[in-house]
Amino acid sequence: MKDDSLMRRLRAGRPVAAEPGDHAALLARIVAEPGDPRLGEADHERSPRLLGRKVRPWTRARPRVLAGSTLGLAGIGAALVLALGGSATPPAFAVTRHHDGSVAVKIYRTSGIVFANRKLASMGIHERLTVVKDGQSLPQSCLKNQQTGRVVVSVFSSAAAQQREIVNGTYIPPSTAGNTGGVPQPGPWHVVACSSVVTGNPGSGNTGNTGAG
């Protein structure tokens, strides 16, 4: 894929810009001194976009010279936040680290497996999600180190959620794995986590019955 087409694709989906508005009232509230007649006008001409939420009393603000002051750039990129994804289409996966150190992976679509694996890798968790069919034994690489921890993989259908767990290399059927009451997921497949290194806290997940009797 060429870079240009990628950028065009990104631009095509960008959220719409804010509608230009007349924000004279806000400007007055920021810059006007006490007694400034613009303040009275501003009280009556609040920008519609400002209605319905708190407006800080900026009217006392003064420009001041902060010699040598610099804008703190620390933290840039530390938490650049996005909210993406159409409201109608859920993301294909979710990776959540719990307070106890366990990690829950939720797969909504097989298309999310690749990304979930990447996300796990970026979190320093050397887990690998893969798909096996019913009756297919787990790869040896999955069985090797499963004793050291647990990863919970939740598989979701469009109608309901159903949680399945791999504990100590054993696939726990829905009936004993903290089933959340959803309908069985169609299709003779299961998503499993192959573990080479597990960083989670063994056996301390909070996602229901582990089924690991």
Add this chain to the structure above:
Amino acid sequence: MQRDSQSDRNAVEGRFAEIFAHLDFISTYARRRGARDPDGIAAETMAIAWRRLADVPTADARPWLIVTARNLLLAERRREPETGRRPLGDIDLEAPAEQLPSELDLDPDLAQGLRVLPEKDREALLLIAWDDLTPALAAASLGISPTAFRVRLHRARHRLSDLLTEQASVNPVSAHQPNWRQT
């Protein structure tokens, strides 16, 4: 003397008015980054710019404003962690879907690709593709040199492209349809 004072005052307000013209730009930036109250963040950014007018670059205020808005976005999330708004890379699917911007029209694969990109790479891409900044301005808003930004942007494009290619090879059928199969 009083006339001089008034003249200075007008000059300061005139300078601020030029910065204030970017209000809608900052509001859009905040909205596209998932702010709960983008207009509020934009307004507060302007209030901070007024209080720290001497710190705002005279050439182009947008990088400075973006940095300020970004810090306010972070503060917004620290104040309201229970809202379910989380960094995308760790997004929780239990969060109500209506909390996500409904106007976003990215295809799911592209959205997923952006989610798993490192945050710095993602922001580099979006500053260009969504905010229409020049590389020099985008670099300033990230506190890095234009050269470093170009490298980051190049790397981000390749990473996203690789992700999408990999995704296409795994799931050639439309991602909108469940396509459960063995990988």
